[in-house]
Amino acid sequence: MSTAEQPAAATSRSREHTREKLIDAAFEVFAEVGLNAASVEQITERAGFTRGAFYSNFDSKVELFFAIADDKYTRASAGLQSGVDAILAEALPVGHPITADALETIVTGVLGLTVVDSKLALFESEFEALALRDPEIAVRYAGHTRAVIAGVAALLEAALSRIGVRFRLPPEQATRLLITAYTAAMKTHLLAGGGDQPSAADLGDVTALALVLTERMPDS
Amino acid sequence: MSTAEQPAAATSRSREHTREKLIDAAFEVFAEVGLNAASVEQITERAGFTRGAFYSNFDSKVELFFAIADDKYTRASAGLQSGVDAILAEALPVGHPITADALETIVTGVLGLTVVDSKLALFESEFEALALRDPEIAVRYAGHTRAVIAGVAALLEAALSRIGVRFRLPPEQATRLLITAYTAAMKTHLLAGGGDQPSAADLGDVTALALVLTERMPDS
DNA sequence: GCCGTTCGATACACTGGTGTATCGGGGAGT
């Protein structure tokens, strides 16, 4: 039993592949129609497999849902710091004139890193909806949310201090409010039939909120 | 055809009754499991009827969903002004000492009037989720949301002026932010397994937001 | 190059839900 498990690791390469294809397909389908309305067949069809492949890789639709969540968020957190650096470069072109624009660029930019596109927003919304009804999912969702907020709060605080600005509230609280507002803006954007990226007009509430939530740091 | 319609109006009394029972039952079931997961049988069973009664009164589940929305919100808007008066009475016991407490009482009180209990919050969340995927529902939802915000904004502005406070942002914008924050707070409260009423701790973000969003009116 | 293992496809039995068509009972009007 010691060496017999070696082949299992070898054969699992193509298996990983179909697993990923299933995850990608399911991500889209879930975003489009929701978990309940999505049938296993819909997912496997889009992935180019049959239901047999699904049941060979996952026990249930919900398990697949969680697999997506894990996958997406480990993936997303990877490119986070570099994304923030890029935003800071944009917000501080030469480094000297610090305007309200810089604040808006940073806030909407950083928040945009966590809610990358409309499909992710829809998935997130679905996650929340499920959590509201299933206590077991709720704990997963709560943990996920907490992690995101803590991460974003740290990023935001650091980025803002670069332009000499700080929150007037506890950073985590301010971040929660900003994320909530950003998510709401994304949703109204989607409700109006918009595409992946919310326009500046959609984000009006967010930028206004950012202004009210911040203040100049006392000169050191 | 002129007098022949009189009986129709008479017989429709019991019909109205079963219609209401169906609406009430569906409201609960939708809140519990969502629109898709809810079966017509679940609803009629809880209402004490069979599926025959349902199809005699409604064309589809979705139509029933809209009927609920109409019903609840015409009902809710009825007692709104008196509710605000009561809140003001609490916030201004004698009328003189105006504190931050008064502000919090007013904001959370008024917002609490529009999101009465957890079932309504869940229903609303379900409404949004559906709207995000169905453009036809989206326009209905958008209209509903706009109406609510306009109403609440007017109420809030009037109530706040009573304690000499005003928004630092356009009232509708401030109201949108507050409602969003309140809804989020309600959701985290529900996610934590809480009951109908969010605690003061749950509303911490909302009250903090209310403080940043407002300022003293210049003395006249 | 052969064999064993395992992955994914196919087939099947079954469940839960839908919508329609029909029927019986009870209330309203005279």
Added chain:
DNA sequence: ACTCCCCGATACACCAGTGTATCGAACGGC
């Protein structure tokens, strides 16, 4: 009290989806 009519119950046909059990084929190890 009688009649008519409408509401809601019952029965039926149908469909979409699920999960399992079986099978063929491809891949890796020896």
